[in-house]
Amino acid sequence: MSILVDKNTTFLVQGITGREAVNLTRECLDYGSKVVGGVTPGRAGRDIYGVPVYDCVRDVVAKHGPVHGSIISVPPGFVRDAAFEAIENGIRLIVIVTENIPRQEVAQMVELAALRGTRIIGPNCLGLITPGECKMGGIGGPAANTRQAYSRGPIGIMSRSGGMTTEIASTLTAAGLGQSTAVSIGGDAIIGTTYAELMPLFEADPETKAIAIYSEPGGRMEAELAEWVVAHRSRLPIVAFMAGRFMDEMQGMRFGHAGTIVEGKEDTTAAKIERMEKAGISVAERIEQIPELIRKRLAEAR
Amino acid sequence: MRFYEYESKALFRRHGMPLGKSGLAKSADEAKRVAAEIGGPVVLKSQVLSGGRMKAGAVKFADAPDEAARHYETIVPILVNGQKCRAVLVEEKTPVAQEYFAAITWDGRRKCPVLVFSDMGGIDIEEVAEKHPEHVSKTHFSSLFPITPRIAKEAIAATGVTGDALNRLTPIVFELMRVFLAYDLTLAEINPLARLADGRFVVLDGHIDMEAEARGKHKKLLADLGIGPEETRQAREATPFEIKGAEVNAADHRGVAGNVVEFDGNLGLVIGAGGGSLTLFDAVRKHGGKPANYCEIGGNPSVSKAKELTKLILSKPGVEKIAVMMNVVSNTRVDIVARGVIKGCIEAGKKPSDVIAIFRIPGAWEGEGFKILAKYGVDYCDRSVSMYEAAGRAVAKMK
Numbered sequence: 001m002s003i004l005v006d007k008n009t010t011f012l013v014q015g016i017t018g019r020e021a022v023n024l025t026r027e028c029l030d031y032g033s034k035v036v037g038g039v040t041p042g043r044a045g046r047d048i049y050g051v052p053v054y055d056c057v058r059d060v061v062a063k064h065g066p067v068h069g070s071i072i073s074v075p076p077g078f079v080r081d082a083a084f085e086a087i088e089n090g091i092r093l094i095v096i097v098t099e100n101i102p103r104q105e106v107a108q109m110v111e112l113a114a115l116r117g118t119r120i121i122g123p124n125c126l127g128l129i130t131p132g133e134c135k136m137g138g139i140g141g142p143a144a145n146t147r148q149a150y151s152r153g154p155i156g157i158m159s160r161s162g163g164m165t166t167e168i169a170s171t172l173t174a175a176g177l178g179q180s181t182a183v184s185i186g187g188d189a190i191i192g193t194t195y196a197e198l199m200p201l202f203e204a205d206p207e208t209k210a211i212a213i214y215s216e217p218g219g220r221m222e223a224e225l226a227e228w229v230v231a232h233r234s235r236l237p238i239v240a241f242m243a244g245r246f247m248d249e250m251q252g253m254r255f256g257h258a259g260t261i262v263e264g265k266e267d268t269t270a271a272k273i274e275r276m277e278k279a280g281i282s283v284a285e286r287i288e289q290i291p292e293l294i295r296k297r298l299a300e301a302r
Numbered sequence: 303m304r305f306y307e308y309e310s311k312a313l314f315r316r317h318g319m320p321l322g323k324s325g326l327a328k329s330a331d332e333a334k335r336v337a338a339e340i341g342g343p344v345v346l347k348s349q350v351l352s353g354g355r356m357k358a359g360a361v362k363f364a365d366a367p368d369e370a371a372r373h374y375e376t377i378v379p380i381l382v383n384g385q386k387c388r389a390v391l392v393e394e395k396t397p398v399a400q401e402y403f404a405a406i407t408w409d410g411r412r413k414c415p416v417l418v419f420s421d422m423g424g425i426d427i428e429e430v431a432e433k434h435p436e437h438v439s440k441t442h443f444s445s446l447f448p449i450t451p452r453i454a455k456e457a458i459a460a461t462g463v464t465g466d467a468l469n470r471l472t473p474i475v476f477e478l479m480r481v482f483l484a485y486d487l488t489l490a491e492i493n494p495l496a497r498l499a500d501g502r503f504v505v506l507d508g509h510i511d512m513e514a515e516a517r518g519k520h521k522k523l524l525a526d527l528g529i530g531p532e533e534t535r536q537a538r539e540a541t542p543f544e545i546k547g548a549e550v551n552a553a554d555h556r557g558v559a560g561n562v563v564e565f566d567g568n569l570g571l572v573i574g575a576g577g578g579s580l581t582l583f584d585a586v587r588k589h590g591g592k593p594a595n596y597c598e599i600g601g602n603p604s605v606s607k608a609k610e611l612t613k614l615i616l617s618k619p620g621v622e623k624i625a626v627m628m629n630v631v632s633n634t635r636v637d638i639v640a641r642g643v644i645k646g647c648i649e650a651g652k653k654p655s656d657v658i659a660i661f662r663i664p665g666a667w668e669g670e671g672f673k674i675l676a677k678y679g680v681d682y683c684d685r686s687v688s689m690y691e692a693a694g695r696a697v698a699k700m701k
Contacts, residue, residue: 023633076515102486102516103408104445110413111446126632141632141666149630161577163600166665167629170685187576190413216580219410244580246587252537255561255596256576258515259410285588287581288688 002130002181003156003201003208004093004119009134011069011093012037012060014082016048020097021073023138024127025051030143031135036064039082057089069093071127071137076100079123083109087118095137096122096192099258103190110192120192124257126162126184139184140166153178154209155294156202156236158195160187160221160257161243164214167287168241172212175291180208187216187257194221196228203234210294211238215272217247218260222272226279237297238281239290245269303512303535306349308391309527310508313485314492317477320504324393330371336392337370343395346373351535352383353509360387363395384538396504401494402463403427404475405509406482409442417441417479419457423494437461445483451476470503471495485523486516543618547597550610557603557634559611567592569659569700570615570624572608572643575600578629578689585690586625591697594621602634608642609649616650616657623659625696630685636663636671644678655679659699662692 015021016038025048028035037060038053040046046053054060061067070086072079072094079098086094087109094113101123113120121128127137131150139162140146149170155177159165162184169182183198185191195213202208215222222240229238247255248268254261262268273283282293305313308326315321325336326349337344348360355361360380364370370392378387401423409416420438422430431438439460443453454475458468474495482490489511496506517524517531524531534540540548547562558575569591573582579598586593595615599608615624626643628634640661647654661675664685675682683692 020633077519100515102513102519103488104483104486104513104516107408107413107415107445111444138633145630145632145666159577161575161580161629163575163629163631164577164581166632167578167581167689170630170664171688174686190408190410194411214577216577221410224411241581243577243584245584247580250537253563254536255563256580256598260576260580286585286688286690288690 001205001207002133003198003205004128004181004183005069005130005134005136007133009068009136010034010036010064010066011071011136012039012057012067013051014039014057014070014072014086015074016040016051016053017043017046018073020138021071022048024071024073024097025049027138027142027146028135031146033134033136036060036067057085057091061089067091069095069136071095071097073097080105080109083120084112087112087116092118094118094120094192095125095127096120096186097125097127097137099124099188101188103188106188106190110190113192121183122186122192124188125186126165128181128183130181131179137184138162139182140169149173150182151178153180154207155179156205156208156211157182157213158198158211159184159214160216160259161214164243168212168214168290171287172291177291177294180205187259189219189259195225196221199225199228199232199234202236203232208236210298211236212290212294213238213240215240215242216256216260217244217262217269217272218267220266223266223275226275226281229279229281237294237301239284239293239297240276240281241284241287241290242269242273303514303517304351305510305512305527306351306388307347307508308349308389309529310510311505312527313481313510313523314505314508317481319474319477320502322394322396322504324391327374327390327392330374333374333390333392334367334371337364337367340392340394344370345393345395346370346377347391347393348377348380348382348387349389349391350382350385350387352385355382358382396496397499398496399499400497402471402497403493404478404495405489405491405493406479406487407489412442414442415445415482417443417453417457417475419461419475421461421463427493443479449479449483454479466501467497470501474503485520486513487511488513543595543614546614547611550607550614553610554604554607557599557601557607559597559599559603559607561596561598562614563596565593565595566620567594568620568622569696570594570618570621571597572599572612572615572624572626574598574628574634581629581689582627582693585693586697588690589694589697591693591700594618599628599639600634602638603642605638605642605645608639609646612643612646613650616647616652623657623696623699625659625693626661626663627689627692628663629689631663631665633666635667636665637667637674639663640671640674644674644680655681659696660692662687662689
């Protein structure tokens, strides 16, 4: 088992003829993902590494349905419309790769998605992967690199940084701990799916035994996770890594991702670490401590 | 991106919100002239990108134009939380019967806008919420469906406001909601929103933040308000080193070598990506290292971009060595960064093996990258050395 994607997952790529989209299509195909179609308006009839291109999502669904997901890799000004198109054509899992989208547009996409029963991952993310089954997005990079970093196993990963998702997976893999599903949730102030919103899925997945998360200053996502864990008496031990500790003294400066800014005390790493530890989440000082902390927590749980 | 008060008010005025008579002064003579035009008592307010003006003494009252001119001279040199005064807003002083608070911002957890209203304005809203929760309402609303004035009405009435005040407040607060959505704002605040003795309402102070990502969408408004694209409105002004960093990033559209932030240490950092940079910067400091800068490379920058960034960092006074480090990379190519960094060292007149304290970028095309590094005798490592350990190796060489 896994969450969100598995070997049967089919998806399309919106904006498939763009430079980045061509690369990630190649990587996903090489990894064995089922990329059934692509959309770029006006480019119907072409193909990208054998993946047929259409003008509309409707056409992909009609010819290759059922289609479970879509990766959106179009310029910022076109993302909202692309997401609406996917949602209204019955796509139930959307990965938005694009960054620099104003949060109002993100909120609008999230609102429509919630009404229709679609889940959005991102924006400003690298997608998600169930090792050995499906890579949906640029996560892990070329297939050979992805296979080196990710291996199958009991750890779920959620990360506000796409690159750090792979750093953590690589560290876990080297320590003999594989992953059930790893999700790059995105670095913006408003994102489609937060840690707390993914928790019920991991909770319901019998393969997942523990969670590793990467977090940063800014926002209330860690507080939300801490509340969720306590309220639902989660069975899953969680180990968090908190980056950006230097930002605690640098109020108002934006580093890293769009959502990474300290505006008030609640945004600081110190406040977040305190809240998470109170909720029973272990906080690692260094990435390489994550495997040992997970092993310790799993042993305690037994 | 924060607006000055006078810019916020210019936007409010366009939307028909009630404002007192005012004028912007950039000299004592102008302050005197505006005060004379208004006639009667005025308030002079420093135009500065920070709260806490009153406490800092950057708000003063004057009964006559000469007094206004004197206050101008007092206010201008005052730094408010380190921020400089750009001009002084001279505004008619109005007799206030009651102050209200209205603000709209984003609720990241609910993923929609939230209207916060209080009939106890003028003071810290967090404090009011704590001590008098019945006087603060929080109302979430859709950013997808059309909004109507009843949302504002319900929010205002929830604090106990009724009668004429409710009917006069509703259109003002509703307009604030529309402004918030129309211009991709992250904050639209009126505090205080004053009721005068005669029952009229006036916006006394306003605070607007526009999302940086939305600047391109609202070029016309920004041009009308006189906000140029060069104005970043960051928490502190960019240094010449940081401006050069932005130029390096803008010179070439391939990949990112951006967000260069100056620090005063001796170890230059060529680090990435978003999350990796935060992790590595912490690691360097934890080892007792002194970073000369922060930066973020990623998205597969070109050789020339990596080269120019390296040269820029090496050119910074006090930089003795650089550490080139990233998390395991997916789309950035190790060999391209290696090539760019080595070229940068050579063009800066330095020997790569002397000046590169450590190169730790594992991932895509690492075999090719490591070959190049070995050829130049650069100390490099693969993913078996953690980001933390790599930072430690770099810092150890600085002692």
